[in-house]
Amino acid sequence: xxxxxxxxxxxxxxxxxxxxxxxxxxxxxxxxxxxxxxxxxxxxxxxxxxxxxxxxxxxxxxxxxxxxxxxxxxxxxxxxxxxxxxxxxxxxxxxxxxxxxxxxxxxxxxxxxxxxxxxxxxxxxxxxxxxxxxxxxxxxxxxxxxxxxxxxxxxxxxxxxxxxxxxxxxxxxxxxxxxxxxxxxxxxxxxxxxxxxxxxxxxxxxxxxxxxxxxxxxxxxxxxxxxxxxxxxxxxxxxxxxxxxxxxxxxxxxxxxxxxxxxxxxxxxxxxxxxxxxxxxxxxxxxxxxxxxxxxxxxxxxxxxxxxxxxxxxxxxxxxxxxxxxxxxxxxxxxxxxxxxxxxxxxxxxxxxxxxxxxxxxxxxxxxxxxxxxxxxxxxxxxxxxxxxxxxxxxxxxxxxxxxxxxxxxxxxxxxxxxxxxxxxxxxxxxxxxxxxxxxxxxxxxxxxxxxxxxxxxxxxxxxxxxxxxxxxxxxxxxxxxxxxxxxxxxxxxxxxxxxxxxxxxxxxxxxxxxxxxxxxxxxxxxxxxxxxxxxxxxxxxxxxxxxxxxxxxxxxxxxxxxxxxxxxxxxxxxxxxxxxxxxxxxxxxxxxxxxxxxxxxxxxxxxxxxxxxxxxxxxxxxxxxxxxxxxxxxxxxxxxxxxxxxxxxxxxxxxxxxxxxxxxxxxxxxxxxxxxxxxxxxxxxxxxxxxxxxxxxxxxxxxxxxxxxxxxxxxxxxxxxxxxxxxxxxxxxxxxxxxxxxx
Numbered sequence: 001x002x003x004x005x006x007x008x009x010x011x012x013x014x015x016x017x018x019x020x021x022x023x024x025x026x027x028x029x030x031x032x033x034x035x036x037x038x039x040x041x042x043x044x045x046x047x048x049x050x051x052x053x054x055x056x057x058x059x060x061x062x063x064x065x066x067x068x069x070x071x072x073x074x075x076x077x078x079x080x081x082x083x084x085x086x087x088x089x090x091x092x093x094x095x096x097x098x099x100x101x102x103x104x105x106x107x108x109x110x111x112x113x114x115x116x117x118x119x120x121x122x123x124x125x126x127x128x129x130x131x132x133x134x135x136x137x138x139x140x141x142x143x144x145x146x147x148x149x150x151x152x153x154x155x156x157x158x159x160x161x162x163x164x165x166x167x168x169x170x171x172x173x174x175x176x177x178x179x180x181x182x183x184x185x186x187x188x189x190x191x192x193x194x195x196x197x198x199x200x201x202x203x204x205x206x207x208x209x210x211x212x213x214x215x216x217x218x219x220x221x222x223x224x225x226x227x228x229x230x231x232x233x234x235x236x237x238x239x240x241x242x243x244x245x246x247x248x249x250x251x252x253x254x255x256x257x258x259x260x261x262x263x264x265x266x267x268x269x270x271x272x273x274x275x276x277x278x279x280x281x282x283x284x285x286x287x288x289x290x291x292x293x294x295x296x297x298x299x300x301x302x303x304x305x306x307x308x309x310x311x312x313x314x315x316x317x318x319x320x321x322x323x324x325x326x327x328x329x330x331x332x333x334x335x336x337x338x339x340x341x342x343x344x345x346x347x348x349x350x351x352x353x354x355x356x357x358x359x360x361x362x363x364x365x366x367x368x369x370x371x372x373x374x375x376x377x378x379x380x381x382x383x384x385x386x387x388x389x390x391x392x393x394x395x396x397x398x399x400x401x402x403x404x405x406x407x408x409x410x411x412x413x414x415x416x417x418x419x420x421x422x423x424x425x426x427x428x429x430x431x432x433x434x435x436x437x438x439x440x441x442x443x444x445x446x447x448x449x450x451x452x453x454x455x456x457x458x459x460x461x462x463x464x465x466x467x468x469x470x471x472x473x474x475x476x477x478x479x480x481x482x483x484x485x486x487x488x489x490x491x492x493x494x495x496x497x498x499x500x501x502x503x504x505x506x507x508x509x510x511x512x513x514x515x516x517x518x519x520x521x522x523x524x525x526x527x528x529x530x531x532x533x534x535x536x537x538x539x540x541x542x543x544x545x546x547x548x549x550x551x552x553x554x555x556x557x558x559x560x561x562x563x564x565x566x567x568x569x570x571x572x573x574x575x576x577x578x579x580x581x582x583x584x585x586x587x588x589x590x591x592x593x594x595x596x597x598x599x600x601x602x603x604x605x606x607x608x609x610x611x612x613x614x615x616x617x618x619x620x621x622x623x624x625x626x627x628x629x630x631x632x633x634x635x636x637x638x639x640x641x642x643x644x645x646x647x648x649x650x651x652x653x654x655x656x657x658x659x660x661x662x663x664x665x666x667x668x669x670x671x672x673x674x675x676x677x678x679x680x681x682x683x684x685x686x687x688x689x690x691x692x693x694x695x696x697x698x699x700x701x702x703x704x705x706x707x708x709x710x711x712x713x714x715x716x717x718x719x720x721x722x723x724x725x726x727x728x729x730x731x732x733x734x735x736x737x738x739x740x741x742x743x744x
Contacts, residue, residue: 004074008039015248015281016040019047022241022275024226024268025250028312029297029607030288030569033250037224038067040248041082042074044220051081055218055240058086059225061543063567083218087233088193089543091200094214095191096539101207102199107535109190109401109408110542114389116140116192118410123180126436133170134177142166143178147194148230148262150201153179187441189407197232204239215243225567226251226271230262238274245275253308254301257563257601269308284312288569288610290319296613296643297606303638304596321645323614324636328704329731330577330621334367337574337616338375341557344572344612352378356558356570358605360583364576365559372557382560388541392498392509393516397541399488403472404535406443409435416446419493422461427454468492481537482521489513562605573609575602578617579630602635620703627734629703688742690735698743699723704731706743 008016012032015025016039027033037056045051058064064085072079083090092110099106111119117136120143124134146156156162157175166174185192191199204211221241223229226249229237241247249271256265272278286294294314301307325340327333341355348354357368357379365381372379387393395418401411413432417423434452435442445452447466449459468491475484489495498510523540524532558570577583584598606613615636620629636644693699697709707725712735714720719735733740 004039004042008035009285011281011283011285012036012039015279015283016043018248018279018281019044019049020246022245022271022278023248023281024271024278025248025281025283026308026310027250027252027283028286028310029252029255029604030286030294030314031283031312032285032287033224033252033283034063034067034070036283037222037250038070039074041067041222042071042079045071045075045078049220051078052083053217053219054082054084054222055090055220056082056084056222057090057224057237058084059228060567061086061089063224064089086543087236088196089539091236092196092539092543095196095199095203098203098207098210099199101210102203103186104191104199105189105405105407107189107405109188109405109411110196110539111185111190111192111410112389112542113140113193114394115190115410116143118413119184120177120181122432123177123184127173127176127180129173129177130170134174138171139174139177139181142171142174143181144194145262146178147198148232150198150232150235153182184409187407187439188409189405190410194232197230197236201232201236201239204236211239212243215240219244219246221247223247223249224251225255227253227256227265227268228258228263229267230264234264234267245277247275253306254304254600255566255604255607257566257597257604259597265306269306282310284310286312286314286316286607288316289314289607290316290609290611292319292321292643293606293609293613296322296639297603299640300599300606300635300638301603304599305592306596320612321643322639323612324644324646325614325616326632326646327616327618328620330364330367330618331370331732333576333616333618333621334369334371337368337576337614338371338377340574340614341372341377341572342375348572350571351555352557353555354571355574356560356565356568356572356608357574357576358560358562358565358608359576360562360585360601361577362561364582368559368576377557378555379557379559380554382558383564387512387515390509390512392494392512396485396489396494396513396516397538399469399472399492399494400485400534400538402443402469403476403484403488404538406447406469406473407441409442412442412446415492416465419497421465423458423465427458430454476534480524480532481534482517482524484534485520485537486517489517562601565608566604569608569610571609571611572614573605573612574614574616575605576616577621578615578633578636579621580633582630583633584635599635599638602633622734627738687739690738690740690742693721693735693740693742700741700743701725701731701733702739707731 005013005016012035015023015036018040025033025036027036041054041056044054056064056067058067068079068082068084071082085093095104095108096106099108117140120136120139124131124136124139146162151159151162153175156178163175166172185195204214218240221237223237228251237247249268251268253265253268256263256268259265289297291314294312294316298312325333325336327336337357344350345352345355359365362383369379369381388397395415398411398414401408402415406412413428416428431442431445431449431452431454434445438445446462449462450456454462472484472488472491475487495513498506498513501507501509520537523537530536562575581589583602584595588594588598617632617636618630620627622628693709693712695709695711698706699709700706701723704723704725707723709721709723710730711722712719720732721735721738722730722732724730
């Protein structure tokens with residue numbers, strides 16, 4: 001037995017040393033599943049399995065990099081030979097070799113979400129469809145859902161159920177849009193993100209010799225986060241594992257939270273049906289969280305009917321009770337959370353990066369941002385605009401895409417007149433029309449403009465562009481990614497254009513360009529046998545996920561949605577906005593399955609905490625322009641009350657002075673299940689006409705009681721009043737939604 005196996009507990013050792021046959025590792029939160037994955041791969045290689053014959057699939061590039069580094073420390077350089085990465089990166093690599101088998105070029109482009117939406121917008125316009133009924137976001141989501149369930153254009157058109165859904169949604173011509181979109185991508189030599197998996201599945205299904213090749217290559221298959229796989233991923237794994245059946249899946253059904261992306265919890269729940277001879281191993285000891293957090297999270301997930309049974313436990317210290325804060329408004333919730341972070345940081349001598357604020361929707365971040373800024377607490381928001389989604393970055397990368405694949409229509413449209421070279425919209429509309437009518441690539445039209453009726457003046461401009469692109473393309477096979485990118489930035493005029501813009505935004509864009517070039521240089525100079533070419537870099541960029549672009553070194557409070565937090569952990573976690581119709585979401589209360597996914601989402605949020613978890617909710621908040629009264633989330637009610645410590649946060653008005661956390665515990669009644677309602681709907685309380693409200697006037701509020709108006713600001717229906725309420729302090733209220741009586 002290798003020495004590294006001695007580092008495992010008994011529950012971990014069993015799956016690590018299991019070699020032949022199908023197996024599932026059911027891993028509770030914080031139970032060391034990454035260790036099991038890495039040590040099992042190391043043990044396989046140590047036992048004589050060729051590292052070239054192992055396929056390991058993860059959901060982020062970051063996870064695969066960390067696992068590869070750990071395996072290399074255990075068994076040495078053999079780890080470099082593993083086929084390890086995300087589903088998309090591994091299968092994109094296979095498609096680079098095999099794409100011609102299904103009619104695609106080896107140098108196919110990978111369209112990102114913006115490319116897809118831009119193409120769909122063009123198709124809707126060309127087809128003369130109602131843009132309100134055929135919105136790019138909706139079309140993209142619909143197409144993605146169909147592809148993730150392996151529904152082709154032909155299958156869609158042959159299925160009345162699908163077509164009826166779209167007719168009822170005022171999209172009767174969706175099938176035509178879908179067909180045109182797929183055709184245009186194929187003509188451009190492009191695959192969208194979903195195609196990477198769909199085309200791999202089609203390749204394996206339609207080419208038996210290719211399937212056999214990879215079945216024999218991947219004799220041992222390991223899949224992380226199996227509960228997050230969709231139907232296409234499931235089918236690919238099933239095909240590849242069919243010959244040797246040495247498939248190991250690791251996951252936790254209690255953390256299945258991505259159904260909106262097509263993830264199917266049935267894949268893990270029904271694993272036994274596909275592999276009746278499988279072995280089941282459970283990792284139930286939590287090494288991450290305190291006893292309170294483990295007990296509370298385990299108790300709440302038991303309310304779900306659909307689950308694989310396990311009993312998660314821990315030897316960690318019991319820890320503090322989970323604090324539950326009731327705030328009077330969303331603004332007060334922001335202040336109380338910021339104050340709590342400030343105080344805990346001081347008391348625990350913690351870093352800012354030890355804290356996370358988790359919310360159900362991105363729109364909740366505003367009040368927390370404002371409150372953190374007032375206390376000079378640095379923060380970062382995960383899930384905002386990605387570096388690679390910035391215009392200046394996408395512009396340079398579009399040049400790189402066209403150089404690699406001139407048929408890439410979306411990239412070509414983006415750069416042909418940037419920087420300005422006199423090829424305007426009218427010219428491009430004509431070129432696009434010729435391309436469509438002749439069923440040829442847009443590049444073909446531009447490269448032979450005179451043959452398609454363009455004037456000499458226009459053709460000369462196009463010739464100049466084509467010559468430049470060809471000169472860049474000639475460098476690709478001879479120079480590394482950085483050398484080519486730097487030449488593009490200079491010779492195209494992008495660098496000069498950005499440098500000449502001396503506005504604040506212009507300087508930031510120029511700095512971003514320098515940052516991109518520095519990143520490409522780092523890619524080229526990093527150690528390893530990986531290819532350093534521009535196509536290799538572009539594939540890396542195309543397959544990045546949000547989690548891969550996070551800087552773990554920053555000492556800042558992290559703010560993100562619960563979905564974005566999966567896989568992460570923090571000593572101190574604030575779960576905010578725990579109100580009915582917000583968390584759980586109002587959109588997820590139509591069925592038990594939807595509610596159970598929301599409960600799993602709360603379970604994920606709670607299990608991110610190592611030392612201390614804090615819950616908060618507001619009694620009222622502005623949503624959709626309405627001041628609504630809220631009821632506490634049912635999830636608070638489902639927690640073991642002996643593990644909770646209720647705190648009143650209503651009176652927090654100046655967090656820099658003190659948080660008010662030491663107020664007496666309120667006498668809370670059982671939480672009821674009521675739908676949020678506007679303040680105007682409160683029975684027996686009629687608001688006065690507030691159009692002539694003035695400073696110094698005494699008023700009575702339906703919720704806060706009596707107070708005095710200290711200041712009125714704004715105009716045009718957006719007047720706000722600052723009112724000092726007895727016992728509640730100063731509140732800022734939008735008058736058009738206020739429920740006030742004038743007392744004098």
